[in-house]
Amino acid sequence: MKVLVVFLLGLTLALAEHDHDHHHHHHESYVVKTHDDLVTYRSYCAEKVHASEELVEKYKKWQYPDDAVTHCYLECVFQKFGFYDAEHGFDVHKIHVQLAGAGAEVNHSDETHQKIANCAETHSKEGNSCAKAYHAGMCFMNANLQLVQHSVKV
Template identity: 75%
Template sequence: MKFLLVLVLIPACVWADHEHGHHDMSYVVKSHDDLVTYRHFCAEKVHASAELVEQYKKWQYPDDAVTRCYMECVFEKFGFYDPEHGFDVHKVHVQLSGAGSTVDHNDETHQKIAHCAETHSKEADSCSRAYHAGMCFMNANLRLVQHSVQV
């Protein structure tokens, strides 16, 4: 189950749009139960097959239309991705740090999140932006993300 939480949190971290200043410092860190609820909702919303859902549980996210929109949906439900504005890097960073943690938005983690979000901010559609930014962050920081969500 921790893997599922990490899955949702990692890509979310990638999509913060800190340049637009739409971050909200009152962001409430979401729980594992929230993640489970979001995963079920989003799998149904995008009509993900049982096979795809099983792949997601194993950290396997194929680059297909269903998976891209599934990831976008989960990030939206977490409250740190918006199709119009992209990711709120600050919220992603707070989520990864966990409830009650002090977050230094000038640290290396924040910069990595911002880099991935910015690198993919010009993709043609929202699902692709969310997916590719999330994969960027996961591929570059998987160990860090796994550690940061072990609550």
């Protein structure tokens, strides 16, 4: 899905360029991830979920079918980035801060934050943890495409 590639690339750029001046104390311990981290996480997660060579090839082309293996693959990638865990779901604040980019002031009561939060909440009771991560992540990317595309250009 092209939306996912835009999201992950934008996320990677935002993460790589993000400084440690978060303006929010609860994010100070977050370690910024790089493109190399993303590559490592993708390999690790593909192996962890026993993705077939065919699926791995699809992932390399940014194609993410709606199936159980892919759900868990994306859950793993989101977990490795520090944006998702099975017990607490998505960390809406971290996602918003990362997409805002380096040094940006983030208003956690703005429309973007609400879109992220709505997607996380809408899918919070949906199936298992892998399904929640996949569907909420896809919802978020679809709801915030312009922001994600902008973060790629930064």
